[in-house]
Amino acid sequence: MTDKLEDIEIRLLLEALFSRYHYDFRRYAMASIKRRLQLARDDLGFETYSALQAALLHDPAVLPRLLGYLTVQVSEMFRDPSYFRAIREQVIPHLRTYPSLRVWVAGCSEGEELYSLVILFREEGLEDRTLFYATDISQNALAKAEAGLFSLERLQLFTENHRKSGGKSSLSDYYSAAYGRAVFDKSLREHVVFADHSLVTDAVFAEMHLISCRNVMIYFDRDLQNRAIGLFKDSLARKGFLGLGAKENLRFSEHSGAFIDFSREEKIYQRWAK
């Protein structure tokens, strides 16, 4: 069967995005990419994907607008509180035995997951010996993460999540409210390195004891997911931990043999050393 015209146009558009700007969405899960490209095309006022492609190639100002549609910034602090409870109660006791720790939050969005882990590590007394890497491909999201500002309306949910995760302090200890926003304390960023890093095109950069990569790989196709899991495998120290999103798993990955289930419920895996 021949491809539908729109599928051809989408393939060419993604190819153009990669050749011209090195953003590689070619092996993302197609069904959602299509939905978001359709939104982008309609909102940005183009008749066809080909017209959008022409604009993208000739006008760099189109790039950030398109990227805003292609990356999904949906997150919460302590999203799925039971995950953070499992990190606190089951993973932390292992991590305590190391004199120094490295933690990688891959696909950190606007920082919700990062701040959750930093706060958790502070509560558990491990922050001082830990270096956190927070990476994403969205410059915009990284800038926001680095600023540590969240709309105050979201704090009720974050506070509730934090409490359910077994939080030992009050979330309000970590931010001050100003102009409708919660400004998170800059001391929380003292042990954090923010970096532009793509799980599609970039390489391993340090040895990690815990990698948290949640709701990022669901946007990848299976090959790409394999690539990312391969990076995690190579990056993790012996017996290091990998935490995924609530509906993600390693079952369909060629690297699943390198990991054991640590918490099946919470999708936390441990790197198995041969």
Next chain:
Amino acid sequence: MSTPAAVVIGASAGALEALSAILPALPASFALPVFVVIHLPHNRKSILAEIFSAKCRLPVREAEDKEPVVGGTIYFAPPDYHLLVETNYSLALSSDEPVRYSRPSIDVLFESAADTYGPSLIAIVLTGANPDGADGLRKVGEAGGTMIVQNPAEALAPEMPRAAWAACPAARSLPLAGIAALLLGV
């Protein structure tokens, strides 16, 4: 008409009763995959798969990301994720923003399934109190698929099938018993 290859179902208020008149009626020999989106209150543990496992002769599961589609299986979208079907016949989940206040969204499922199955898709909009599913059903129709709405007069909450019918006048409106019978005949 092409041979049917898959079924998608969307429902909201009144969904459990309506689905109970359809899914348990399917015989163990039913060969098509069935994908179901139900709107539920925002809670994160779904018991849908459990409830229907006990009642159905087909295997019932909550969809997992990247899982290959298996015929004769009923898949429920997990709470708080969109469910999509990829053209390589595997499932995909996404945590994109809610669409028309809903996640999972019926429109999102229907649209991706229409893309994958084209004229071989049967899409069914059941009872519900919001218009999710109307856009998706229209896409199914545009791709040549079979459009069915529950007879609004019979639906516990008529707004959803009514909106879908208004968007797709060519859809057939059937009572639950008629929908079950139609599926038994494929």
